[in-house]
Amino acid sequence: MADAAALDRADPLAHMRERFALPEGLVYLDGNSLGALPHATRDALARVVSEEWGTGLIRSWAAADWIGLARRTGEAIAPLIGAAEGTVVACDSTSINLSKALHCAAGLRPGRTRLIADADNFPTDVYIARSVADQLALELVLLPAGEVADAVDERTAAVTLSHVSYRSSAIYDLAGITRAAHAAGALAVWDLAHSAGALRCDVGALGADLAIGCGYKYLNGGPGAPAFLYCAAEHHEAAEQPLTGWFGHDHPFAFEQVYRPAAGIERFLTGTTPVLSMSALAASLEIFGDVTLDALRAKSVALGELFIELFDRTLAPRGFALATPRDSALRGSHVALTHADGHPIVRALGERGIVGDFRAPDLLRFGFAPLYNRFSEVQALVDAIAEVFDDGSFRDPRLAAPTRVT
Amino acid sequence: MADAAALDRADPLAHMRERFALPEGLVYLDGNSLGALPHATRDALARVVSEEWGTGLIRSWAAADWIGLARRTGEAIAPLIGAAEGTVVACDSTSINLSKALHCAAGLRPGRTRLIADADNFPTDVYIARSVADQLALELVLLPAGEVADAVDERTAAVTLSHVSYRSSAIYDLAGITRAAHAAGALAVWDLAHSAGALRCDVGALGADLAIGCGYKYLNGGPGAPAFLYCAAEHHEAAEQPLTGWFGHDHPFAFEQVYRPAAGIERFLTGTTPVLSMSALAASLEIFGDVTLDALRAKSVALGELFIELFDRTLAPRGFALATPRDSALRGSHVALTHADGHPIVRALGERGIVGDFRAPDLLRFGFAPLYNRFSEVQALVDAIAEVFDDGSFRDPRLAAPTRVT
Numbered sequence: 001m002a003d004a005a006a007l008d009r010a011d012p013l014a015h016m017r018e019r020f021a022l023p024e025g026l027v028y029l030d031g032n033s034l035g036a037l038p039h040a041t042r043d044a045l046a047r048v049v050s051e052e053w054g055t056g057l058i059r060s061w062a063a064a065d066w067i068g069l070a071r072r073t074g075e076a077i078a079p080l081i082g083a084a085e086g087t088v089v090a091c092d093s094t095s096i097n098l099s100k101a102l103h104c105a106a107g108l109r110p111g112r113t114r115l116i117a118d119a120d121n122f123p124t125d126v127y128i129a130r131s132v133a134d135q136l137a138l139e140l141v142l143l144p145a146g147e148v149a150d151a152v153d154e155r156t157a158a159v160t161l162s163h164v165s166y167r168s169s170a171i172y173d174l175a176g177i178t179r180a181a182h183a184a185g186a187l188a189v190w191d192l193a194h195s196a197g198a199l200r201c202d203v204g205a206l207g208a209d210l211a212i213g214c215g216y217k218y219l220n221g222g223p224g225a226p227a228f229l230y231c232a233a234e235h236h237e238a239a240e241q242p243l244t245g246w247f248g249h250d251h252p253f254a255f256e257q258v259y260r261p262a263a264g265i266e267r268f269l270t271g272t273t274p275v276l277s278m279s280a281l282a283a284s285l286e287i288f289g290d291v292t293l294d295a296l297r298a299k300s301v302a303l304g305e306l307f308i309e310l311f312d313r314t315l316a317p318r319g320f321a322l323a324t325p326r327d328s329a330l331r332g333s334h335v336a337l338t339h340a341d342g343h344p345i346v347r348a349l350g351e352r353g354i355v356g357d358f359r360a361p362d363l364l365r366f367g368f369a370p371l372y373n374r375f376s377e378v379q380a381l382v383d384a385i386a387e388v389f390d391d392g393s394f395r396d397p398r399l400a401a402p403t404r405v406t
Numbered sequence: 407m408a409d410a411a412a413l414d415r416a417d418p419l420a421h422m423r424e425r426f427a428l429p430e431g432l433v434y435l436d437g438n439s440l441g442a443l444p445h446a447t448r449d450a451l452a453r454v455v456s457e458e459w460g461t462g463l464i465r466s467w468a469a470a471d472w473i474g475l476a477r478r479t480g481e482a483i484a485p486l487i488g489a490a491e492g493t494v495v496a497c498d499s500t501s502i503n504l505s506k507a508l509h510c511a512a513g514l515r516p517g518r519t520r521l522i523a524d525a526d527n528f529p530t531d532v533y534i535a536r537s538v539a540d541q542l543a544l545e546l547v548l549l550p551a552g553e554v555a556d557a558v559d560e561r562t563a564a565v566t567l568s569h570v571s572y573r574s575s576a577i578y579d580l581a582g583i584t585r586a587a588h589a590a591g592a593l594a595v596w597d598l599a600h601s602a603g604a605l606r607c608d609v610g611a612l613g614a615d616l617a618i619g620c621g622y623k624y625l626n627g628g629p630g631a632p633a634f635l636y637c638a639a640e641h642h643e644a645a646e647q648p649l650t651g652w653f654g655h656d657h658p659f660a661f662e663q664v665y666r667p668a669a670g671i672e673r674f675l676t677g678t679t680p681v682l683s684m685s686a687l688a689a690s691l692e693i694f695g696d697v698t699l700d701a702l703r704a705k706s707v708a709l710g711e712l713f714i715e716l717f718d719r720t721l722a723p724r725g726f727a728l729a730t731p732r733d734s735a736l737r738g739s740h741v742a743l744t745h746a747d748g749h750p751i752v753r754a755l756g757e758r759g760i761v762g763d764f765r766a767p768d769l770l771r772f773g774f775a776p777l778y779n780r781f782s783e784v785q786a787l788v789d790a791i792a793e794v795f796d797d798g799s800f801r802d803p804r805l806a807a808p809t810r811v812t
Binding site: 021023026028030033034036037041042045046049050052053054055057058059060061066092093094095096099119120122123124126127128130131132134135216222223224225226227242243244245246247249254255256257259270271272273274275276277278280350355357359360 | 440501536676682683
């Protein structure tokens with residue numbers, strides 16, 4: 001029988017939790033939605049505000065290299081997703097970056113008439129795929145992720161799907177889907193929102209053509225942090241995207257009236273770099289210099305395995321169902337349960353200082369961020385679910401009211 | 407003869423400078439490019455980071471109303487541009503917002519075949535207008551601002567231009583251009599980057615259909631602050647824009663797979679609100695609650711008039727030319743000179759702690775931010791220009807080297 005305290009004592013990443021400003025006594029299991037605040041990020045941002053903005057003012061574009069900040073932040077993300085130097089830039093939101101990536105992919109495959117997208121992807125991905133398809137008069141084919149590889153054919157310009165499902169935490173076979181896409185001459189556009197910073201993505205080795213991802217989940221960049229965009233170097237010269245703002249220009253500060261895209265990945269930039277939020281993300285990324293992806297993944301898997309063991313013993317008998325793959329090789333860094341009373345149960349847990357989240361109609365999600373979550377928190381979670389279920393505290397009518405909380 | 411010290415003593419806004427963290431001894435005349443740091447913004451952002459993110463974590467979407475932050479920030483901008491409640495939202499960059507606005511305008515005028523844009527507008531505006539025209543197979547007609555009104559006809563979907571020229575500081579006749587556009591059944595899309603926070607814009611009274619603007623110039627939102635977008639209420643129901651991210655959905659947290667745009671101005675939102683940078687902008691906007699636009703404009707005009715008086719006496723005889731309208735009713739809040747040695751002169755001023763900027767090939771720009779600039783700084787500027795010119799210090803070869811500085 002697993003001993004959470006012993007696992008914590010043996011955890012080689014245990015000391016990393018001290019880097020984060022987690023509130024005393026809170027069990028925070030929603031880092032898959034919003035990562036925790038690193039102390040160093042708070043301090044770095046205060047310095048950027050006071051010194052770079054307050055004192056440096058406009059001179060900081062050169063003196064603090066704000067001009068290179070989007071690229072520099074991208075370079076810090078690159079090793080986390082298996083990307084080569086010069087192929088990642090941080091900017092805008094995941095939605096906007098997906099729009100750029102899909103426009104670019106379609107432009108690289110002129111004459112093809114279809115986009116294929118994961119029907120169960122995070123809604124914003126589906127909305128953007130629909131919008132890009134409508135703008136380009138392409139057919140959007142929405143399919144379950146498992147059916148995408150077989151559906152790719154010579155009509156397909158690109159396929160797009162997430163690496164890890166935001167609901168079930170299932171890891172999709174992006175390697176196989178990308179091979180199938182390439183075999184048919186199509187491109188593969190990956191969304192790494194629920195994997196970057198928690199598991200290997202290998203965009204380079206597995207041949208992703210474009211990828212986007214989120215700065216505020218496992219990368220801990222802060223609420224609404226800039227997103228990122230990857231484009232394989234082989235596509236740079238031909239890559240076009242329609243949000244041709246001045247920061248994507250080859251020489252923004254020449255103020256030319258004709259757009260000439262930057263030679264490299266910077267052609268995916270659009271507006272002025274959001275220096276404050278980008279600096280927070282950049283500071284948070286420094287933490288990843290002190291850990292290995294293998295160590296992070298090993299701990300994430302161990303946290304998930306402990307959860308499943310405790311689930312089998314404690315929650316399955318109470319009518320909860322596991323909505324997450326049991327095979328750790330197929331599971332991302334969060335776990336999901338289903339229960340008809342999921343919504344009031346998640347709220348009752350919140351009242352006890354255990355933060356997870358709920359996705360309609362019946363999904364309870366709990367994220368295990370290997371940088372700061374503990375095995376004892378997994379134990380506390382399962383114990384608390386059993387408790388609020390057994391003592392009926394989730395039946396409090398206040399908890400049944402709809403909330404706007406994520 | 408103007409007495410700068412006396413003007414400072416009589417300045418009813420003089421006390422506002424104390425709200426800003428300007429470095430001792432620096433004469434900062436680039437607030438038209440990057441506004442100064444308000445002390446309150448530094449403090450508010452530190453609180454948002456530590457408390458809302460660090461302690462509140464994901465719960466702050468509801469508890470700190472991060473969900474409403476983009477709308478709330480827009481509501482704080484609305485009175486500064488003469489917009490009604492519920493017609494402004496803060497989000498993304500000016501480039502991205504202009505793309506949304508032009509797509510929207512074209513969509514509201516189906517069948518029309520032209521966009522007309524100011525040929526001398528800030529480059530990103532021209533790039534984006536070109537890109538939108540290309541995407542929608544419209545003809546882009548680039549004209550000097552003074553020729554736009556006469557060029558509008560029944561082929562024109564929309565005209566777009568800036569309120570104030572980023573180079574000359576000329577105020578364009580948006581009222582007249584908008585009347586001409588409407589008379590031909592076209593829409594008017596304004597860029598308020600160089601006017602919002604410094605002079606009246608009156609989008610409502612003058613009938614702008616859409617407008618966009620910048621958060622980091624006179625609004626002091628911080629480097630790369632979120633931009634804003636205005637859309638007249640009459641267009642909301644029919645307004646469509648292609649960056650259909652989840653935050654523009656009528657009910658983002660319902661996670662529906664089909665996009666239903668929000669009923670109001672929120673349909674122009676795309677991705678997750680960048681909470682850190684948006685909170686900085688929101689905090690900076692609070693300053694405008696303690697001043698009137700009339701007082702700001704009066705001081706801005708007076709600073710410009712002092713500059714022109716000193717220019718006539720001191721700089722014209724030295725071969726500088728005024729590149730800015732003399733009529734204050736036609737001049738925004740910065741002034742511009744031309745001189746063949748403009749680049750090294752601006753750099754020599756920088757070495758003396760006087761910060762303006764240079765725009766190729768020969769334009770020297772100095773912004774007068776009425777919230778914090780002093781009349782004595784205008785005097786110091788003109789004296790210093792004369793000095794570096796007379797003593798030849800601008801001929802230092804180090805200053806001739808190209809820089810990447812804005």
